[in-house]
Structure formats: C-alpha cells, structure tokens
Amino acid sequence: MTESGNQPTLTAPGLNTTEKRDDDIMRRFVRRMRTVEWQRGRWYDPWEATMTASENVSCPAQVTKTPTVLAVDDEPEFLEFIVEALEENGISVICADSVEKAVRYLHARSDISLVITDLAMPERDGCQLLEYKQQNLRFADIPCLVCSGHSSHDWLGEVLGLGAVDYIVKPVSIETLLTRVRRAIERTTVSLLLVEPDRPVAALMERTFSHPRFHVFSARTGKAALDLFRQQQTSAVIAAHTLPDMSGLSLLDKIKEVDPGVPVLILVRKDANISRQQLIASGADEVISLPLCNLETVNQVLTLVRARQPRQKVPAPVRR
Structure with a gap:
C-alpha cells in the first residue's frame, strides 16, 4: 500500500497466537464493550482484556457455507449493531476495530465473504484497507461495502475507484444493512x-x-x-x-x-x-x-x- 502522509506502508503482519481469534471470542468482545467502565484510574479496555484472556486460543481455519462478514469500525456501538443485525439473520460476523486487525483476519481466515468498513478511523482509514485488499490477489475478489458517516461525492468516487461494491451513509437501519449485505454477497456468488x-x-x-x-x-x-x-x-x-x-x-x-x-x-x-x-x-x-x-x-x-x-x-x- 502506498504511504499516506507520514504513516508507514501497510504490510501483511505476522500472526501470533494472541492475534488469532475465533468467532465466539469476537462476539463476546463486542458485547463486553457495553461494559466499558473506569477502573484503576483508566478506561477498562475489553479488547485488551480479551487479548490477554485468549492468549492461547488459535483462529480456526473453518470453512462453512454460512456467509461470514468482516466488520471494520473503531466505534464499538456500531460493531455491536452489525453483529446483532446480521447474526440474527444467519450471517456470521468477525469484528476488527482497526485496519491492522482487519488485515490480520484477512490473512488468518479463508471464509470471509464480505468486508464492511468505515472510512475515518485512527492511524489508517478504510481507503487504505480497500487499497491493500485490491493490491493482494488473495483478497481482491472479496467484495467490500463501505458504511460511513461521510456523504461527500469525493469520498464516493475514491472508494468506488478502489473496488467498493456499495456505499451506505450512517446511520443505517437494520433492513437497509441486511438488504445491502445480502445483495453484495449474492452478486459475487x-x-x-x-x-x-x-x-x-x-x-x-x-x-x-x-x-x-x-x-x-x-x-x-x-x-x-x-x-x-x-x-x-x-x-x-x-x-x-x-x-x-x-x-x-x-x-x-x-x-x-x-x-x-x-x-x-x-x-x-x-x-x-x-x-x-x-x-x-x-x-x-x-x-x-x-x-x-x-x-x-x-x-x-x-x-x-x-x-x-x-x-x-x-x-x-x-x-x-
């Protein structure tokens, strides 16, 4: 991926046992984010706690006919919304709260059917994720749906140029999200x-x-x-x-x-x-x-x- 400002080039990270995660742990992570609270003079970070508790848990190389969506957003509430909206309708969800974690999941999993990503995120944004995915043949055919608060046509042109198959402006209803997700998956089946x-x-x-x-x-x-x-x-x-x-x-x-x-x-x-x-x-x-x-x-x-x-x-x- 090309450099953005002073940010280093995004490269495929090595995987260790701490960073490999199964779906059950990720679902618990999203739900635990409801309980973020002040502890020991700082905010309690459920992601950090999950990483520590699951140090020896590996990410299974499962292959299933159930569609699996990789959701990428730095807002815990929106990740929770995606999990509840999709999993209640038979679609499995893996969550990543940064582009770095999303890249790790792309390398660790072979069953991802669709990526849903926000645009504006700390350190690296959704456009950089799209660019990385587009430049890697292994992931280039995985469709990507952008769901962001940005409604500018400048953003729209950029993400479509980087291979996004759809663009939804937040806030979004469960019905619209589910319809667009199913359409994106069916279009590429x-x-x-x-x-x-x-x-x-x-x-x-x-x-x-x-x-x-x-x-x-x-x-x-x-x-x-x-x-x-x-x-x-x-x-x-x-x-x-x-x-x-x-x-x-x-x-x-x-x-x-x-x-x-x-x-x-x-x-x-x-x-x-x-x-x-x-x-x-x-x-x-x-x-x-x-x-x-x-x-x-x-x-x-x-x-x-x-x-x-x-x-x-x-x-x-x-x-x-």
Missing part, C-alpha cells in the same frame, strides 16, 4: 457446475470450492450435466475430460450452444493423452490438471468468471 464421474475426485473438487463464495452443484454424466445447466443459473463449468456417456469436449460444445459465454474448464489427469494446447484449441477456456493446486484452481475459475461479468453500476450512497 459463483454458481459452479462440476461434472466428474470419479467420486473421490468429485469430493476433492467440492472441498476445494467449499468456500461460501461458491455454490457447487454436481453431475456424473454429460446428460445429467446438461439437464442441470439448463435448469440452474451457472457462472462456470468444470468438466472431466472423460465422462461415461460422452467426452468432456462434446459436453463443452453442447454447453456453448446453450450459452456461448459461460467459461468451461476441462479437468484432466496427469496421464491424459491430450495436451493443454489441444484442449484450448478445441474450445476449453482453461485446463485444470490433477493433482490439484487448490489456490491456483480457485483463481483460475474466479479470473474467468470476473472476465465475463460486465462492470456493474454501483448505486449511489443512501442514508436510512
């Missing part, structure tokens, strides 16, 4: 059709795409895949090169007849008697080779889906 007859390979692929960003539906034959493709809105298709009733390339041709723009990736085994160049020349958008490199495979799909999506017009900031 990838519906993936997986066509693989081999059960262990299919299970491996499903685990690879088990992030809540992906909605995976599977078929084991070409005919079943075509039926699903016609019924389901599909962002991309991964098809095995060899299927019981047709070849993967035959399935590719049939899918392209229905929707010429949908990306189709062909899955091949290491000993396959066909090259990547031949598959691309036959119409495949990309080739995935076994054994998998999980991050590379996910990035291949996201890159193709992102290239297909038109640039969406972001609604103007609203006040509720």
Whole structure:
C-alpha cells in the first residue's frame, strides 16, 4: 500500500497466537464493550482484556457455507449493531476495530465473504484497507461495502475507484444493512457446475470450492450435466475430460450452444493423452490438471468468471 502522509506502508503482519481469534471470542468482545467502565484510574479496555484472556486460543481455519462478514469500525456501538443485525439473520460476523486487525483476519481466515468498513478511523482509514485488499490477489475478489458517516461525492468516487461494491451513509437501519449485505454477497456468488464421474475426485473438487463464495452443484454424466445447466443459473463449468456417456469436449460444445459465454474448464489427469494446447484449441477456456493446486484452481475459475461479468453500476450512497 502506498504511504499516506507520514504513516508507514501497510504490510501483511505476522500472526501470533494472541492475534488469532475465533468467532465466539469476537462476539463476546463486542458485547463486553457495553461494559466499558473506569477502573484503576483508566478506561477498562475489553479488547485488551480479551487479548490477554485468549492468549492461547488459535483462529480456526473453518470453512462453512454460512456467509461470514468482516466488520471494520473503531466505534464499538456500531460493531455491536452489525453483529446483532446480521447474526440474527444467519450471517456470521468477525469484528476488527482497526485496519491492522482487519488485515490480520484477512490473512488468518479463508471464509470471509464480505468486508464492511468505515472510512475515518485512527492511524489508517478504510481507503487504505480497500487499497491493500485490491493490491493482494488473495483478497481482491472479496467484495467490500463501505458504511460511513461521510456523504461527500469525493469520498464516493475514491472508494468506488478502489473496488467498493456499495456505499451506505450512517446511520443505517437494520433492513437497509441486511438488504445491502445480502445483495453484495449474492452478486459475487459463483454458481459452479462440476461434472466428474470419479467420486473421490468429485469430493476433492467440492472441498476445494467449499468456500461460501461458491455454490457447487454436481453431475456424473454429460446428460445429467446438461439437464442441470439448463435448469440452474451457472457462472462456470468444470468438466472431466472423460465422462461415461460422452467426452468432456462434446459436453463443452453442447454447453456453448446453450450459452456461448459461460467459461468451461476441462479437468484432466496427469496421464491424459491430450495436451493443454489441444484442449484450448478445441474450445476449453482453461485446463485444470490433477493433482490439484487448490489456490491456483480457485483463481483460475474466479479470473474467468470476473472476465465475463460486465462492470456493474454501483448505486449511489443512501442514508436510512
């Protein structure tokens, strides 16, 4: 990230056991902020107390289909509002009261579906978080919703230029927040059709795409895949090169007849008697080779889906 004033460049911090946190501890942290009180001649800091009490608690690398939102704001009351509004509606929330802590969570967690951030915060602001996220391929596809007290069009232009998908002006109602959060998550959900007859390979692929960003539906034959493709809105298709009733390339041709723009990736085994160049020349958008490199495979799909999506017009900031 570029420097802002005299502030140092934001870099990916190392993680230690103190800084790794599970969701239960974070929820308790937000609720405990209600009890901030004067103790021992200074303000009692629930965040500091939680850090000390949870020194040996590690952040689990959980992968769940429940959407997980990272909320970033230096106002405890607003973090509490987000937790109560979203978790009562089935959306998990991780809280960070600074950009530094938000960056740590981005590195520590693999299940974040959306970032909600304020703009004006001490030390580093929301624009710096957006810039950091945009410059790191691992996080660039995580959508970000800005929720701030600033209503200036100058701010709006800057945050949209840094990749924010939406902008809400505080104060905001529960209904508006929930609607915008769901819209942002749904807008970036990838519906993936997986066509693989081999059960262990299919299970491996499903685990690879088990992030809540992906909605995976599977078929084991070409005919079943075509039926699903016609019924389901599909962002991309991964098809095995060899299927019981047709070849993967035959399935590719049939899918392209229905929707010429949908990306189709062909899955091949290491000993396959066909090259990547031949598959691309036959119409495949990309080739995935076994054994998998999980991050590379996910990035291949996201890159193709992102290239297909038109640039969406972001609604103007609203006040509720």
